[in-house]
Every structure is written in C-alpha cells, then in structure tokens.
Amino acid sequence: MAAAAHRAARRTLTRLADDLAQAEELLERACHDVRGANLRSADLTHLYLGGLRCDESTRWPEQQREHIRTASDPVDGIRQIRDR
Structure with missing residues (x-):
C-alpha cells in the first residue's frame, strides 16, 4: 500500500x-518575443534588450533602429538581440 x-x-x-x-x-518566450510589436513610442533608453527576438515587422523608435540592427543576429528566420 x-x-x-x-x-x-x-x-x-x-x-x-x-x-x-x-x-x-x-513565459520566457512571451517575455522575449517582440515580433510584430510597434515600439516606436516606447522609451527603451534604460532597458536591457539582450535576448529579445524581433522580425522585420517590429517597429523600433527611430533612435534605436541602427543599434538594434547592429546588436542583433539572425536566428531561425528572425533576429535576436545579443546579450552584452
């Protein structure tokens, strides 16, 4: 028994x-997946973005676009921002 x-x-x-x-x-996926999000009006100045996954439809604030492009790598058909 x-x-x-x-x-x-x-x-x-x-x-x-x-x-x-x-x-x-x-939860991990949901917290890091910003594919298709419109973040143009978001203040990302002091946020840690490492690990975020985005795609071509993600809209970034004008001042962040170049940084996001250079700080991310293609992963499985999307882009992932590198950890610092």
Missing part, C-alpha cells in the same frame, strides 16, 4: 515538474 502511494505521489510530482518547466518556457 505504501509503495503504491509513493508511486502515485512520484507521478504527481513528475507531472507538476513537467507543467512548471513548460510554463517557464512559455
């Missing part, structure tokens, strides 16, 4: 750990 309860608890914990790992991955 104790062994069965232990196995059930282990399966539950394993599922919870898997769910948490998936949630973490989705």
